[in-house]
Amino acid sequence: MDAIRAKIASRAIGPGDRLPSVRGFAETMSVSPSTVVEAYDRLAAEGVISARRGSGFYVTGSIIPPMSVSEIGPRRDRAVDPFWISRQSLDADTSSLKPGCGWLPTDWMPNAALRKALRSLARSEDALLTEYGSTRGSLTLRRLLLGRFAEEGIDASADQLLLTGSGTQAIDLICRFLLHPGDTVLVDDPGYFNFQALLRAHRVKLVGIPYTPAGPDTAAFEAALIAHKPRLYITNSALHNPTGASISHQTAYRLLSAAGAHDLTVVEDDIFADFEPSPSPRLAVLDGLDRVIRIGSFSKTLSASVRCGYIAARRDWIEGLIDLQVATSFGGPSPVATALIADVLAGGSYRKHMADLRQRLSQARDRTAARLAKLGITPWIMPRGGFYLWCRLPDGLDSADVAKRCLEASVVLAPGNVFSVSQSAAPFMRFNVAQSDDKRVEEALDRALNQTAE
Amino acid sequence: MDAIRAKIASRAIGPGDRLPSVRGFAETMSVSPSTVVEAYDRLAAEGVISARRGSGFYVTGSIIPPMSVSEIGPRRDRAVDPFWISRQSLDADTSSLKPGCGWLPTDWMPNAALRKALRSLARSEDALLTEYGSTRGSLTLRRLLLGRFAEEGIDASADQLLLTGSGTQAIDLICRFLLHPGDTVLVDDPGYFNFQALLRAHRVKLVGIPYTPAGPDTAAFEAALIAHKPRLYITNSALHNPTGASISHQTAYRLLSAAGAHDLTVVEDDIFADFEPSPSPRLAVLDGLDRVIRIGSFSKTLSASVRCGYIAARRDWIEGLIDLQVATSFGGPSPVATALIADVLAGGSYRKHMADLRQRLSQARDRTAARLAKLGITPWIMPRGGFYLWCRLPDGLDSADVAKRCLEASVVLAPGNVFSVSQSAAPFMRFNVAQSDDKRVEEALDRALNQTAE
Known part of the structure; x- marks a missing residue:
């Protein structure tokens, strides 16, 4: 059902188009024909498609539904959906902590x-x-x-x-x-x-x-x-x-x-x-x-x-x-x-501002790495600059689970798979060192790691 | 040739795709098959397409050329191309007069x-x-x-x-x-x-x-x-x-x-x-x-x-x-x-600003209409507000010709067909009354009308 819905959402098929045959689609999806029949029947019950006697199933509706970018591409857990992390970060209230966001705190700016x-x-x-x-x-x-x-x-x-x-x-x-x-x-x-x-x-x-x-x-x-x-x-x-x-x-x-x-x-x-x-x-x-x-x-x-x-x-x-x-x-x-x-x-102050910023980030990087090390979170590399630390969580933990738990404590994280087309970065997490050097981040992470490991 | 090129530019056909058959394309375009053969031969000479023995013509190239929005849709004289008028108005130097532009003079703004x-x-x-x-x-x-x-x-x-x-x-x-x-x-x-x-x-x-x-x-x-x-x-x-x-x-x-x-x-x-x-x-x-x-x-x-x-x-x-x-x-x-x-x-001043602006535009509209009337240019209607006057030129004149002549005198106009999908507005011209109430606009138009009518 999801596969057909995604085809419609991404406009691969539209109103009036014939759906793949039951046998053909079963082969494509590596499922049994009866599974496809059941999915088609349910979609027909929802009015998304309709059967025409002797000629198969067709997409109904006079118009194609609006594009849903979050439904194009693989269906994902909302917690590792690129839109979710952007919207969480952009719309977080000022009381939230945002170690997962992609920008510097406002008082670090010129x-x-x-x-x-x-x-x-x-x-x-x-x-x-x-x-x-x-x-x-x-x-x-x-x-x-x-x-x-x-x-x-x-x-x-x-x-x-x-x-x-x-x-x-x-x-x-x-x-x-x-x-x-x-x-x-x-x-x-x-x-x-x-x-x-x-x-x-x-x-x-x-x-x-x-x-x-x-x-x-x-x-x-x-x-x-x-x-x-x-x-x-x-x-x-x-x-x-x-x-x-x-x-x-x-x-x-x-x-x-x-x-x-x-x-x-x-x-x-x-x-x-x-x-x-x-x-x-x-x-x-x-x-x-x-x-x-x-x-x-x-x-x-x-x-x-x-x-x-x-x-x-x-x-x-x-x-x-x-x-x-x-x-x-x-x-x-x-x-x-x-x-x-x-x-x-x-202006003359910009180069000075950047030099100070690099210095400040270098210190924050070291301090954040030290805080994270206490929790068993280790950087993949120590970058030469910038504000990101790409870290591996303690063995066996899924960063999406940890991110979900931290969000309940108003701490917005950036779990690894949001960055991964192949969804192979579940053990990783991106930290913004300028937004992570805070006791409350450490505490929220500690609790989430323990809960997730349980 | 233009039709094929447009198909390629608009990505209707891409590398490796077969072109329509000579006979079929001749019918579509209402031209003789020999015209299509000549066009295909020329495109093949340019390397845009290539012939495959016994199977027709194919689009060559390993990549599709970049999208050219100005080539999508009907091929037009640059003078009535929507991109041309936008770019002329936006990039005109400060000495140009712009009765064809879509905004108010800067000293009319708050x-x-x-x-x-x-x-x-x-x-x-x-x-x-x-x-x-x-x-x-x-x-x-x-x-x-x-x-x-x-x-x-x-x-x-x-x-x-x-x-x-x-x-x-x-x-x-x-x-x-x-x-x-x-x-x-x-x-x-x-x-x-x-x-x-x-x-x-x-x-x-x-x-x-x-x-x-x-x-x-x-x-x-x-x-x-x-x-x-x-x-x-x-x-x-x-x-x-x-x-x-x-x-x-x-x-x-x-x-x-x-x-x-x-x-x-x-x-x-x-x-x-x-x-x-x-x-x-x-x-x-x-x-x-x-x-x-x-x-x-x-x-x-x-x-x-x-x-x-x-x-x-x-x-x-x-x-x-x-x-x-x-x-x-x-x-x-x-x-x-x-x-x-x-x-x-x-702020309290905005409503006052708009009230003044409406008054000022009403006066400019009347003055511009009077100036244009002297040249035989008449408004289609007198609008209730805003800054546009949509006018008909004296009989038989094409506004694109007039616009081209005025551009030589650094006066940027908006000829009718730029607004017309059906290209049926050649006798019309859009004037911005806040940018047209100038002796130099009147003079440039007068010269252009006379030259075009000759």
Whole structure:
């Protein structure tokens, strides 16, 4: 029943379409024909499908039900559903503790610089306050980004950059531009859960590539290229979410060579760049923005309330992406937002802020690791930077069970399988070290671990 | 060749797919088989397709080319392409005159209130400045909107409202939620050009409904429901773009009855509401947010730089839309943007500002109509409010030709066919009365009309 419902929800079959034959579907699902007959009868009783004499079962209804992204893809326990973890984190009340969330506490952000930028904006010219921006977005901010690219070794021009509403919107635009329903996309396993949610909304097939401490497993990557002919691979090269690992030079080179041989486009999401103590290898740098598309945003380091992302790519692709962004958002990101971001980035205090933040995170990482060690929770690796610790729970415990128990105590966690396409990360949990260094987190975890182990 | 290329660009056919047979395609296109043979041979010479002995022509290439939204749908002269007019208006330099654009001059906007709101924001709590917002967006702004809905006669609750990144993003989310590639959508003809661009990005079929001074032609609407079984209808009920007309009570009732009989969902884009001197009929009010989805934004009256839109709909649909917005934008609109908008809307000066604006627009409308009359350009109707005048050019002139000539003089116009799915509005032009009341616009138009008539 679930399989048929999922087909309808994902629009694989629609009103008036004939369902698979009982015998055929029984074979596909490896169940007995009588099981299929029973499922069809129940769905018919619910009015979802109807029988036509001598010709099988058909989907009823005059319209296709609305898309339910949470029903596309494998049916999962809500506790390890990517939407669940996002909504829990975003809508948690202020009294909740959020060691599972993907951002820094508000008092770790450059609030003073933002306030200064707001006051300065209040004195700016009228046009900036009320007009739509240009289609590519603020030239000032694009030039600041190009300066940073040049420091990395990427030689790009202002017409290779498009500012977007957010980093997520940047990836969404790229998916719209390059993907077709039914295409295959590679993601890291484990990998950022919202990539899965986003890609489900594009109705594509996901294939997970096991992630190693040196980046994606290149042998698995090469095998997937041959077996699945994917159109796109989405990854974080530096301070990967959730593991905090960064790709090695050798992995970057092999990965890019394989991508070239199979005409694969790679999206490199670089939002954690500023958290690195020193630069690690980047695919966009090796490739020079040919088949690698760089995206990024300022939500993690500057503000998640003043949102803006960017896409750096081939010039001809940027042209197509501009048309798509005009069609779907009318214009680029808010000029007020890009002016605030450019002001903070250009100000002298931002580099100092980031240096302090890296120091503070390094200490929080050590303290959190020590707290977790007491509970038998051990990091998979100690990352060079950033705010994630990807940890293994004590033997035999399922992180989804632990997360459910902690949620009852208003502690929002990020259980491993939410990051895993193959659902193979049940023993793992992602901790945000800036949100976990709290006695109450430790206590809630301790209780949950004990209850779950019972 | 164009037809095949469009099929490839729109992904109707992809790599490895067989092209239609020469004979079959000749019949479809109403051309001779030899014309098709020539087109296929040329495409084969370009490497786009290749012949396989005895089995026809196939699309080559290992990957499908990126989506080109400007190539989906009928191939058009760039001068009447919806993307062209958007990009011309958004990217015009400050010295250009823009009687064709869809927004007010910056000094007509509530700049003082925005500056005050920015200064107040600079003193607000840290969390507002740096954290992601809740998934539904600011409760304060939603409550303000609910208050306005109540004044109209719409009784809704806060969980029937979702704030979005912009009005366009609101419609885009709804399209993702309800539409499937290949569905049919009804739009007004003439109607807002970016609806066409947006819907093309969703790969749906567009059917235009002729627009009358009392709203869409109900007989044509009813016939289209039977002939095309559309999934959605998108319209402006009040101060329709581009005509400035508003639907009558009778049209609203007939339209909604027909929609009910055919299970059609209606999106009512209400962005011009505040420009009305007194309220005209609304589909969302008659229907009570059952099959009508209300969307709106503040870009036209408050700021296009501080963007935010909203969707008011059935509670269960809002839940699905939240998941989609999380997947594609991560969270709702910028809390900084929604705080600024709520501050200006709640402030005492906004109603005064709108009253002044309506007065000023009424005067500009009369003056622009008088200027245009001297050139033989006459309004289709005199709208009750808003900033558009939909005008007929002197006999025999094509507005696209006039627009191209004026663009050479840095005057950006909005030629009629950009608003017309059926391309039947060549004699018309949309003028923004707040951007047209200028001697230089009159002079450029006069020259262009004379040159075009020669």
